[in-house]
Structures are given as structure tokens and as C-alpha cells.
Amino acid sequence: MYGKMKDFLANELKSIEEAGLFKKERVITSPQGAEISINTGQEVLNFCANNYLGLSNHPRLVAAAKRSLDSHGFGMSSVRFICGTQDIHKALEQKIADFFGTEDTILYAACFDANGGVFEPLFVAEDAIISDSLNHASIIDGVRLSKAQRFRYENANMEDLEQKLKEASATARFKIIVTDGVFSMDGNVAPMDKINELAKKYDALIMVDECHSAGVVGKTGRGVTELFNIRGEVDIITGTLGKAFGGGIGGFTTGRKEIIELLRQRSRPYLFSNSLIPAAVEAGIEMFNMMTETNELQDKLHWNTNYFMEKMKAAGFDIKPSKSAICAVMLYDAKLSQVMAEKLLAEGIYVIGFYYPVVGKGLARIRVQLSAAHDKTHLDKAIAAFTKVGKELGVIK
Numbered sequence: 444m445y446g447k448m449k450d451f452l453a454n455e456l457k458s459i460e461e462a463g464l465f466k467k468e469r470v471i472t473s474p475q476g477a478e479i480s481i482n483t484g485q486e487v488l489n490f491c492a493n494n495y496l497g498l499s500n501h502p503r504l505v506a507a508a509k510r511s512l513d514s515h516g517f518g519m520s521s522v523r524f525i526c527g528t529q530d531i532h533k534a535l536e537q538k539i540a541d542f543f544g545t546e547d548t549i550l551y552a553a554c555f556d557a558n559g560g561v562f563e564p565l566f567v568a569e570d571a572i573i574s575d576s577l578n579h580a581s582i583i584d585g586v587r588l589s590k591a592q593r594f595r596y597e598n599a600n601m602e603d604l605e606q607k608l609k610e611a612s613a614t615a616r617f618k619i620i621v622t623d624g625v626f627s628m629d630g631n632v633a634p635m636d637k638i639n640e641l642a643k644k645y646d647a648l649i650m651v652d653e654c655h656s657a658g659v660v661g662k663t664g665r666g667v668t669e670l671f672n673i674r675g676e677v678d679i680i681t682g683t684l685g686k687a688f689g690g691g692i693g694g695f696t697t698g699r700k701e702i703i704e705l706l707r708q709r710s711r712p713y714l715f716s717n718s719l720i721p722a723a724v725e726a727g728i729e730m731f732n733m734m735t736e737t738n739e740l741q742d743k744l745h746w747n748t749n750y751f752m753e754k755m756k757a758a759g760f761d762i763k764p765s766k767s768a769i770c771a772v773m774l775y776d777a778k779l780s781q782v783m784a785e786k787l788l789a790e791g792i793y794v795i796g797f798y799y800p801v802v803g804k805g806l807a808r809i810r811v812q813l814s815a816a817h818d819k820t821h822l823d824k825a826i827a828a829f830t831k832v833g834k835e836l837g838v839i840k
């Protein structure tokens with residue numbers, strides 16, 4: 444029976460390959476970190492992980508995860524509302540709420556699930572969801588699952604957002620503006636101050652996905668509400684434990700308590716999917732303990748980011764302005780982005796070139812992600828390699 448489909452899929456795969464869009468995975472043989480080994484035997488410096496705070500292999504998180512295996516076991520074998528809630532799940536939810544200054548938190552297996560499960564229970568056909576055009580795929584999918592009216596505004600364009608709010612106002616019962624905190628391809632931060640003003644003017648709620656901003660932006664890493672001094676004014680925040688916050692697994696929605704309570708009653712990825720494993724939860728608790736003890740990691744990340752961007756600009760590279768730990772080195776040409784990434788790997792620098800359709804046509808780039816795990820010597824090595832390869836390829840003079 445499979446025969447016809449097999450041929451179809453083989454063709455499909457071939458066309459992906461011919462278009463140069465086939466994703467090949469490089470294989471890492473060490474823990475995640477600034478210095479990693481890959482299966483070619485090469486040791487390289489990693490500049491493409493979401494390991495913003497360098498916690499992916501932090502001894503305190505590893506120890507916490509190990510401890511939890513003895514105290515709370517390996518698996519939960521249950522969803523939360525049957526027999527999948529342990530004391531540590533409640534403790535982590537409280538830690539997240541304390542960190543963001545919100546009323547309550549609900550955990551998910553991943554932020555993909557948090558975003559997938561947030562719209563459908565809260566917004567129906569009478570409501571309007573007004574979403575940034577560059578929002579993450581999980582937001583797009585989540586919005587599709589609800590019956591609400593959809594409006595899409597151009598990335599971070601406040602005139603367009605206002606226009607869409609006006610259009611929505613005519614008919615909508617509830618309106619919500621939805622945005623990523625930091626957009627992952629350019630590294631730009633959503634203009635939350637202006638979004639907040641417009642939300643007030645047009646009586647709309649606000650939801651921010653803090654996956655690339657939490658832990659990273661704001662003096663103490665509390666995300667965009669800290670950066671724009673609007674703590675307590677965002678109604679719904681979603682985020683992940685898979686990036687800055689330890690790099691493991693887990694997602695959350697945090698915000699107004701009635702919203703969180705309703706999600707516990709009706710959010711499908713929460714109701715119909717297994718609870719987070721204790722090791723992820725205990726490591727999460729330890730991570731938030733670390734976050735409240737010191738800002739050392741944020742300070743280092745901010746220093747590293749500024750240093751890298753300034754040196755790259757000085758070397759002549761075209762760098763997108765960014766307040767996050769994402770540095771887009773603009774090359775514009777798709778092929779060039781791939782050749783340059785390969786040459787950088789040969790120099791021991793692991794980065795990825797992105798091109799259409801992941802970014803706009805003619806906007807190919809190498810995305811560099813800085814980390815508190817990087818030391819100045821790592822940064823200098825990367826800058827030297829970029830400069831060498833950039834000159835070879837005629838990207839800089």
C-alpha cells in the first residue's frame with residue numbers, strides 16, 4: 444500500500460534537496476557548551492545555541508537533576524490533573540510567577556505546547572487576535588486552533604498595529620495583541636512601551652512570548668517587562684526552560700490568575716499530555732534560585748554581546764541593530780551564507796547561515812548567538828575567524 448506514497452515522498456525529498464533546502468544535522472558528541480566536540484572529531488566553539496546563560500551543562504543544574512532522580516523518581520506516567528502533580532511542579536510554578544511578578548503559572552511539556560494551548564480556551568469567534576507577522580511558528584499554530592478573528596501586523600510596526608486594532612475594534616468582544624519579546628532572526632526587541640500604550644488606548648490585552656528574551660534582556664534578565672519597565676502590565680507571558688533557562692525541556696504560561704486557572708481546566712496540551720519529568724522540574728527550580736542570587740550571568744552575557752557586536756562592526760560587517768543576544772551578520776546572498784558558515788566551521792567556529800524562506804528573500808545572514816559561557820578568548824577567536832573568512836569571501840575589505 445505504501446508504494447505510491449513512497450514514490451511521492453522520495454520525489455518531495457529530492458525537490459527539497461535540489462532547492463538547497465535540505466536540513467542536515469551536525470552531530471555533537473559532548474555536552475552542550477561553548478566548546479563542543481562534533482562527530483568529525485573536530486572541537487569547535489559553539490555560537491549557535493540558545494544557551495544564552497551558559498546553563499545547559501551547569502554543575503548546579505546537573506546536581507539538582509540527579510538529586511531529583513532519588514527523591515522524586517524518573518517519570519510521572521500521568522497528566523497533571525490525574526496523578527501527575529508533585530510538590531516540585533507546584534514549587535516551580537511559584538518560582539516562575541515570582542520571577543516575572545505574575546499571579547500564577549502553568550507548566551507545559553514545551554513552549555510549543557504553551558503557545559498551542561493558550562488561544563483556543565480563551566478566545567472565540569467574537570474575539571480578535573492581533574499578531575506580529577514574525578511571531579514564532581507555535582503562536583501561528585496556536586492561533587489557528589482558535590476560532591477568533593485574526594489580524595496580522597507587520598513586524599514591530601506600530602502604525603500597522605494601530606490600524607489593525609481599529610479594524611478589530613468594530614466587532615470584537617476581547618482583543619489581544621500577541622508578540623515575541625525578541626524576534627529570533629533579527630534579534631530585535633518588540634517595542635513593548637508602544638504596544639502597551641496602544642493596548643490601553645484600544646482596550647486590548649497583551650501576550651508576549653519570552654522564549655528568546657527571558658533570562659536575556661532587562662538588567663536582571665526578567666525579560667521585556669523589565670526592559671520597558673512595565674512589570675505587571677502584560678496579561679499573558681509564555682516561555683521555555685529550553686533556552687536561557689537551562690536549555691532542558693519545559694514550557695510555561697504565566698500571568699493573570701483567572702487566565703491560568705482556566706487554562707488548567709481547558710488547555711488541551713496541558714490536559715492531554717504527560718507531566719514534566721522531575722529532573723527537568725528540579726533543575727528548573729535550581730535555575731530560578733540562581734537567577735535570584737546574582738546577575739553575574741546576565742552581566743557577562745550583556746558584556747559579551749556588546750563586545751562582539753562592536754568588534755564585528757569595527758571589522759566592517761553589516762550587523763543588524765539588536766538589544767538581545769542574537770547578532771545577525773547580514774550577507775544577503777543565500778549561497779554566500781552557506782559557504783561562509785562552512786568556512787567558519789573549518790576555522791573551528793560553529794555558526795549557521797539562514798536564508799529564504801527562514802528569513803526574507805535576499806536577506807540571508809549568519810546568526811550568531813552569544814552566551815555567558817563564552818569567554819573573551821572565545822569571542823576573539825570568533826571575531827578573528829569572521830574577519831579572515833570575510834576577507835577571503837570579499838564580504839569585508
Ligand SMILES: *Cc1c(COP(=O)(O)O)cnc(C)c1O
Pocket residue numbers: 552553554555556558579581623627652654655682683684685693694
Ligand atoms: C523556541 C521557541 C518556542 C518553542 O519553545 P520550546 O520550549 O522549545 O517548545 C516558542 N516560541 C519562541 C519565540 C521560541 O523561540
